[in-house]
Amino acid sequence: MSSLKLRQKRVLDFFHRQQLKNMTSHAYLLNGKNTDELAKYMAKSILCQQQTPGYCDHCSDCLNVEREEHASLIIVNPDEERIKKENILELKSELSQTALEKRQKRVYIIHNVDAATPSALNSLLKFLEEPSSDITAILTAQSLNRVLDTIQSRCLILTLDEEQQDVLRKKALEEGYDELMIHAYLELENDWEGLEKRLNDKESAQLFDAVNDFLSVYSNSKIEAASLYNAVLNNHMKVDLNKFSESLKMMFRLTDNYDLKSIIVDIQDRIRPGVSVKLLIDQFSYMVSEREML
Structure with missing residues (x-):
């Protein structure tokens, strides 16, 4: 996990400050590749009752999250299949039940929402519109362009620091674009076509x-x-x-x-x-x- 802390220091520093102030958001959208490790890190941190910020990694909560067996954690699309409306309806049904752990905090992770069917996204949107204080959503996407703007606006978007961003930044700088503008737009775009269009x-x-x-x-x-x-x-x-x-x-x-x-x-x-x-x-x-x- 130390490798994650080095690679995603900017994102994790902010998330930790939220934890310390007891101000974690009701929904996160992790934007980028290789988001699984960060999603699990956040789930552990939220459900661990022994350590804040972060997690202890040895209590029953942490161990159960690591095994993906925690009663208060639901993971949708672990096999990276296309999410359907039925998956979201099943998630809603599970979350409507009382959490079985001592603390009533619950977390659900939905992988690759950018590959979900339109009906699934609409169903998820209705769910996000009425957030519950004891439920935290962690969504992941590789391309924000394929996620409904209305879903994006319901989430705190955390863009991962990745080598791809360095490639895009270097290419845009070589094309003569402003460095600060490039940095800002990389929060909104993660491919060259989208970034170039926005820069112009x-x-x-x-x-x-x-x-x-x-x-x-x-x-x-x-x-x-x-x-x-x-x-x-x-x-x-x-x-x-x-x-x-x-x-x-x-x-x-x-x-x-x-x-x-x-x-x-x-x-x-x-x-x-x-x-x-x-x-x-x-x-x-x-x-x-x-x-x-x-």
């Missing part, structure tokens, strides 16, 4: 500029940064829910400020179909401004 898209550039300008001002004046961001997204760009969600994902990747990351996670959890994007941007701006008054 005018609206994506405007969104990146709004995020970058916000972060540039944030360290000096949170109120001014919030006001600027609100004005650009609400008045100038008039973004929809998906574009607002994309801006939050880029901001999450570009900032090292834990308080700001916590606000982003909170707002992402509120994104729902039909929710006013203006209201969400206003709430984000208020929460950011409030930090300056503390």
Whole structure:
């Protein structure tokens, strides 16, 4: 597991800080290849009652998760077959039963949601729209482009650090694109076709500029940064829910400020179909401004 901690230090550092503050999210979407080990690590960490952050790896909870025999852990698609609606309905049925372990926390892992059938994704979406405080979802995908935007907006997306990203970054730099913009867009794309298209898209550039300008001002004046961001997204760009969600994902990747990351996670959890994007941007701006008054 030490190898995982080295390879995914950025992702795990954030997850550990969430644990220490008792602020783990209700749903995670792990974006990248070789996500199985990280998914199991997170499941162990959530279910282990002996150690926080992380896990002890010797209690009955840890051992049962490792054997995939824990009564409070459900794994969907372990054999990497295409997920069908029936799989999601079966998951719902299992989770409706009372957890058998002492602690009522439960975790389910769904591998390769990007390969699920449309009916399965729609069924999963309805499930994610009504999260339960005692259930944590861990979804994995190799390509975000094949995951419904509405599902992405229900999850905290954690993009794994992989060699493929280094290849894409190097290729984009050789093509003459801005390094910071490349870094931000790699949170949204993990293949060259998608990355190149976004790097040449005018609206994506405007969104990146709004995020970058916000972060540039944030360290000096949170109120001014919030006001600027609100004005650009609400008045100038008039973004929809998906574009607002994309801006939050880029901001999450570009900032090292834990308080700001916590606000982003909170707002992402509120994104729902039909929710006013203006209201969400206003709430984000208020929460950011409030930090300056503390």
